[in-house]
Amino acid sequence: MALLEVKNLGINFGGLRAVDGVNLTIEEGQLYGLIGPNGAGKTTVFNLLTGVYKPTSGTIRLDNESIVGKSSSQICQTGIARTFQNIRLFNNMTVLENVKAAFHNEFKYSLLASLLHSKSFSSGEKEMDKRALDLLKVFGLDIYADEYACNLSYGAQRKLEIARALATNPKLLLLDEPAAGMNPQETSELMDTIRLIRERFHVTILLIEHDMKLVSGICEEILVLNFGTELAKGTPDEVLNNPEVITAYLGEE
Amino acid sequence: MVRFLEQFINGLSVGSVYALIALGYTMVYGIARMINFAHGDIIMVGAYVLYVCKSIIGLPSIVSVIVTIVFCSLLGITIEKIAYKPLRKAPSLAVLITAIGMSFLLQALSLLIFGANPITFPSVIKVSPIYIGSITISGITIITFVVTFICMIGLTYFVNNTKAGSAMRAASEDKPAAELMGINVNRTISMVFAIGSALAGVAGFLYISQYQSLMPTLGALPGIKAFVAAVLGGIGSIPGAMLGGIMLGVIESLSKAYISTQLADAIVFGILVIVLIVKPSGLLGKNSIEKV
């Protein structure tokens, strides 16, 4: 049974068919790549998977359960977490709080406990602190725990966003251009981190990326989108040698 | 029936003023994405300027009206430069609060200059009423219709058929892209504030001709109601502002006549709430999808 099964996914914006007839099957534990030229509809696919947009057609099933029509927060609870192309951190909150916010549905003490700062509040917070610090340590961010998120370097912000997404304990992690704006060394570090989190958190990963080296280096399977439709699908070697893909990326000869 | 028609015409007249104010709101919101809370108070400033020109200095009516419009226009540009421009990249909450501050500032200044007591100011419009059967349409109502209609036509032409107008439309769609196409966005925003505030000046002149009593707070409520009108018609849409303004004027006038004077405001604001819940884009507005 596949973890994620997307069939015939499509969405219209006014008259524009932004995504059309996309099929995607991701097995548990896979590292899947989603590539395509600018405006191919990659981020739109992410927005459809996470309930930010509602699809006009098609089905999305996670663990054989339909998630179409659910809100983003419900989808998060069924097990999909994501990062954003243009980083969306909670800037005026500390690094620690950014992660703790994502524990929201895991450590549920009541409103009354919050108002009175009762025992379940303190034990919940303590446990959250510990877990959050552990998670931050994986990314080497624990030393910045009390720093405001907006004061982090660009690379660290990207990492924090991944950490925050992982804190929701997802089955499927969607990474939207995690290497954007990074230099080659940071990119190769990031590749290691992505492999590491797959091992450590037993999470399936779908990532959007422009950096071909990164995609072909770590992804087991790739889907290429162009103008909102599927252009090619397969292993990195198959896809990157596909003449249609080369044309889409480099233009006609 | 006669009473109904009279109330209806009265509503059209009040609604025309709302429409003029709503045009300013819509244009400013369309380009600056902010509710200019001070917009209503520019009407008040306009009314006082007219009073100073006409009753204190003794200028001829037509000159007074022109001075009023120019003054309001300059005031609008100045407010934008001082208070809103520095906050263009700040969160919308900050801009909104500044706009409320500006609204208070204008009221506070006119309170200090002219005092809190109402000043009676007879209408500068001297046009004789029209009688149709047993219905009377006052000269002020006729002038209000005519002026609003001219402003509306002029504005539509300007936005759709001039270079500056297309710059405005471009900037309201996408500021960075407009900038890349060589449009001076800052100047375009200034221009929008100038035009919107000039319309508020015209509205001030028409409003004070109808009510004939000056108070520092006179612009606040019509300002907010005109915003309701702009939302009702669909914010960003010029015909929408017109339609919303007139509808709101008629609804208000009829509720005052047939339901209750005290509840008229509640009804007007109730409409806003319903519109925003049922169709936030308003009657003639476009739906927009937020980009993530």
Added chain:
Amino acid sequence: MEKKASNNMNLKNNKNFNKKIIAVVGIVVGYILISLLANGDLLSRQFKSLIVPAGINIILAVSLNLTVGFLGELSLGHAGFMSIGAYTAALFTLNMNLPGPLEFMIAIVLAGLIAGLFGYLIGVPVLRLRGDYLAIVTLAFGEIIRSLINSFKFTGGAIGLSKIPRYSNYTWVYVLVILTILLSYNFVTSRYGRAIKSIRENYIAAETIGIKVSRYKTLTFAIAAFFAGVAGALYSHNFGILRPSDFDYNKSIEILVIVVLGGMGSIRGSVIAAILLTILPEALRAVNEFRMLLYAIVLIIMMLLRSPDLRAKIEENEKLPKFIKNFGKIKEGGI
């Protein structure tokens, strides 16, 4: 590393414990001070009469700060919630014949609950809105409430209510102020507070990490309205008379001015600003006419200080004292 972290936690716990003791001592000392001020000869009659209004303003500002500072949504109808509480409490004490303190206590709780219920009801339909639109809807609700109160018979219409028992005194106000501050502080430092702050920071990201944005918006509106209702109850039992015009748009803005001056997201700031802005107009008699001007300037200057360019300049300048640098900044969590 691990050890260090756990050490830090122990330190933190100790700190928390010490903090609690300091807080308890502070509250007691505060009460002694207040009763000295209210009963002694330190203050003139005029200033003694400001103790209750100052407390009411603290409650209003701290609660509005939950919405504006922590949730990040502008609410322009806070006076509307206050009026619901004021009328609820007044109608209760006017129609009941219970012993004074008991009657007042029930009236206060009832005022808070009814106002909170309205806050919730208003939150439900508008939860899809945000920013400018939400602000204007709260304004609309404030005005709707006012014109309804104005037209109902049982609220006394435009004349309002009078002969309300004057139960409000410094003890009631002090206790309620402390409760408001403590509960608000606890709320914003809990997972609920974290949720609403994350909505303020980025509602899309908040939603995708599983926070139900609309639920927390309504919850915050309800809690803020609850406290506004409590403040209303104190208000109606202070002067003994109530008029719908006491609760207009300008009153809502007055509370907003306090929040903005004290710093959005700072509870301590709201407390200080509330006291300052209650006393200042009285202390400087001449300024009374300039009150509105003062409000306008506070709003504009405080916001302009947040302009990204100006902020950078202020922060680079090392000569400026720290408190000026902190002006207008978003502050976190602090009490």
